[in-house]
Amino acid sequence: MYMCIAANAQNFENTSVLTTTLRNFPENRGVVLGLLKGFTGLSGAILAQIYLAVYSDDHSKDVILLIAWLPAVxxxxxxxxxxEIDGVKVKxxxxxxxxxxxxYVSIVLALVIMGITIAxxxxxxxxxxxxxxCAVVCCLLFAPLFISINQELEVLKKSNQEGIRVCEVRLENLDDIHDHDLDQDQEAKSRLSCYESIxxxxPExxxxxxILQALLSVDMVILYVATFCGLGTSFTAVDNLGQIGESLGYPRKSISTFVSLLSIWNYFGRIFSGFVSEHLLIKYKFPRPLMMTLVLLMSCVGHLLIAFPFSGSVYIASIIIGFSFGAQLPLIFAIVSELFGLKRFSTLFNCAQLGGPVGSYILNVRVxxxxxxxxxxxxxxxxxLDRSSVKELVCIGKECYRWSFMMLGGVCCFGALATLVLVARTREFYNGDIYSKFKEQKGVAKIEDSQLG
Known part of the structure; x- marks a missing residue:
């Protein structure tokens, strides 16, 4: 029961924070998702520093107590x-x-945590x-709060100085028109069967x-296949990383380094996919599903480095798998929000990532x-030796994970091919201005200086 609650607790935070923030900043959704998931990637290392500052020794009971009360508080x-912030932006x-x-703050925070951990x-x-x-880490963690306060003060100061007036438009009988249109829409929808509606x-x-239109669409099925292949293989690699190092004869300190490298590059992958995919989309109309394809192909390379190891290859593989693992979630969430809208995003993004745990169970436990x-x-x-003579099966050698990670590489490659199908299906959509409706809905009156009074 404890593991069930603990493992699913993050979904409550994700649902409230991601959904709200995307609705507040719909035109920068990739950037927002990269930032939020990036800080999520650093959260374990931050909690570790807080724990060491409070207890400074290793007691499992203290760890459980800390993670029980601190996130809740x-x-x-x-x-x-x-x-959600309602109202019209003044400027x-x-x-x-x-x-x-x-x-910039989050990058400095990640580098500081990495330096402290190594030290x-x-x-x-x-x-x-x-x-x-811990004090240095906490100061950097709360630095964005002061940046936000400073930005709010700047906006308030400019609005007071300029005295911008928003033009008011009166529409008479608006309620009657709205009610009439609503009645017509409901009457038209009632004539459609459930099959026709779904x-x-x-919608475009x-x-x-x-929810049913999105979950039963071809685009969502492709995304589900991509998450099954991408997240499923990544989870499998992460879960077995320690045993992989042991089978290849790496010392314990090196195995600990693999985990640290994977965690740090997981963060950089989340930040990279959010900011870079948004920049490429806005400037070059580079579709986000194609970025997903490249990330999955990169992950495939990491799996093959484990399947065919050489001296130091696991260091490279942990960086590649950590980076691609982190890059996947912001891309999946952004694609769901772009293709299916934000109204039911809280349900849809949770459904879209179900392929990850399903893939992890099948590929890790069953394969x-x-x-x-x-x-x-x-x-x-x-x-x-006989099987009964050993308590636990331990495999040492390059063959231990060769065939399994060759298969994981093939599964990941199949996921990349699936996303190429989504790229072809959404080519026209991403060639247009996907944020046009949000620009129209802003309702901001851009008044020239000559019109101010």
Whole structure:
């Protein structure tokens, strides 16, 4: 019960934070998703520094107590800041500039955490040293809050100085017109059968789909296949990384380095996919599904480096798999929001990522695990030992994960081919201005200086 609640707790935070923030900044959704998921990627390392500062030793009970109360308290404190901002912007604000400031802070935070983590492995820290490292991490963590406050003050100051007046337009009998149109729409929809409504009378891409229209669409099926292949193989590699290092004869410190590299590059993958995909989309009409294709092909290379190892190859593989693993989630969430609209995004993005745990269970538990055990039995047979003579099957050698990761590479490649189908299906959609309706809905009156008074 505890593991069930703990494993699914993040979905509640994701649903509230991601959905709200995307509706507040729909024209910078890739950037926003990259930032939020990037900080999520760093959260484990941040909690580790807080734990070391508070307890400075290793007690499992203290760890469980910390992760029980700290996230809950932070959620209660900040819950009222997570809300949709209504109203008309007085003046266009360079949102992207502020988001880049957040990006710079997060990069410095990631580098500082990496430096502190490496130093803690090489040198014995005193309680004061742990406290100092935690203080630096917390200051950087809350730096975006002060950037936001400063930005709000600038906007308020400019609006007071310029005294911009928004033109008012009166529409008489608006309620009657709206009610009449609503009655007509409901009457038209009632004449459609359930089959026609879900499969034949779908909205255009980018408009708000119903839940069933989205879940039963070909685009969503392709995304589900991509998440099954991409996230499923990545989860499998992450879960087996320690045992992979052990089978190839790496020392314990090197295995710990693999995990650290994977975590840090997981963060950089999330940031990269968010900011770079948004830039390429806006400037060059580079479709986000094609970025997903490239990320999955990169992940395939990482799996093959494990299947055919050489000296130091696992270091490279952990960087590649960590980067591609982190890059996938912001891309999946952004694609779902762009193709199916934001109205039911909270349900749809959770459904879209279901392929990850399903793929992890099938590929890890049902495929990689049994294949590893078979290779371990072969090693026992070659050494002349009987299965009953050992408590746990341990495989040492390059053959232990060769066939399983060759298969994972093939699955990941298949996922990349599936996303190419989505690229072809959405080519016209991404060639247009996918944010045009949000620009029209802003309702911002751009008044020249000569018109101010």
């Amino acid at each position: 932070l959620s209660v404190v900040f819950v009222y800041t997570i809300r 266009e604000v360079d949102e992207l500039r502020v988001f880049y400031q957040f990006l 803690q492995k090489m040198v014995d820290f005193s309680p004061a040293g742990y406290a100092g490292g 499969f034949l009378n779908k 891409r980018g408009e708000d789909y119903s 990689t695990g049994p294949m590893y055990d078979r290779q371990a039995l072969k090693v026992l047979e070659r050494s002349g």
